[in-house]
Amino acid sequence: MNLERFLNKAVSSWMSAEGPDSDIILSSRIRLARNFRNYKFPTLFSNDEAREIITQLKGLLNSGLFDSYGAMEFLEVEDLKSLQKRVLVEKHLISPRLAENASHGAFILSENEDISIMVNEEDHIRIQCLYPGLQINEALKRANEIDDLLEEKVDYAFDEDFGYLTSCPTNVGTGLRASVMVHLPGLILTRQMNRIIPAINQLGLVVRGIYGEGSEALGNIFQISNQITLGKSEEDIVGDLTSVVQQIIAQERSAREALVKTSNIQLEDRVFRSYGILANSRVIETKEAAECLSDVRLGIDTGYIKHLSRNILNELMILTQPGFLQQYAGGPLRPAERDIKRATFIRERLKLEEKDS
DSSP, rough: OOOHHHHHHHOGGGGGSSSSSTEEEEEEEEEEOBBBBOOOTTOOHHHHHHHHHHHHHHHHTTTTGEEEGGOOEEEGGGGOOOOHHHHHHTTSSHHHHHHHTTTOOOEEEEEEEEEEEESSSSSSSEEEEESSSSSSSHHHHHHHHHHHHHHHSSSSOOTTTTTTSSSSSSGGGEEEEEEEEEOHHHHHHHHHHHHHHHHHTTTTTEEEEEEEEEOOGGGEEEEEEEOOOOOOOOOHHHHHHHHHHHHHHHHHHHHHHHHHSSSHHHHHHHHHHHHHHHHSOOOOHHHHHHHHHHHHHHHHHHHHHOSOHHHHHHHHHHHTTTHHHHHTTTTOOHHHHHHHHHHHHHHHHHHHHHOOO
């Protein structure tokens, strides 16, 4: 296993699997923030301290601590090229913050990319576990298993009153961020999303774009996660998020049913117009591609399109990002060149899907 394997495959192995409610929930993620006791947090630590932490984590991997999770790779950010880092961010394998941390950042990746342990990001350790569909509890169980293994070897920064101590006060307590990636074209097309987002925020959750804080909700894909970690147990955090997400799933399905019932021909026309654009365009920008891919995925889920796999949205949403386009092209591309390459990739991928159907 090497870096090129992670870079050359658009869809992680775990993404190819179906999970509960996969028609709406693309993925579930758990992230645990942890820090070493007696070391300054990454915002203040020295290069020597950073190197000591990297050495310890690499040593734990080499000792076989994570062998039960299959082959895992240890990579340092300073060894990566700018384009390689961008691709790993687009695949959600590392955070944008870690990608910028060239001097003392590192990460451990599992072979099927469902486990990522980031080192010296905002905190010394950030354990990330990803599952397809609505499987937050399963992701939490896996993250806690890895956390328990590490806690046997690492002295964590922990306070009896406050819980796990972190660089950002909003993570103090459990250090847990639970999130789901949701595809909500029905709620967007029926103009309900602007009403739903404030209601979600009032429940202590936050709605963000596809790449988290500060990112845009491309292709009607949103990330919903908890905001509060202090004063609540992991089970309560995950339970509250799951309850809200289940309500959103019900509302999205209801919106889709209403669209099919009241605007059937218009919805079918929208789906196939978008498919036509993707199948025939010679130039297409990121935003337009994402919107058309969302329509096509909706067409697959509602039965208008029967010859395409719903996983094609997951694949093409990543494959058509700027980093991936340039990775496949073998070097930097100007924006106009990326738009041409994006259109070519989409056409070729759709033709391949049609051939196999």
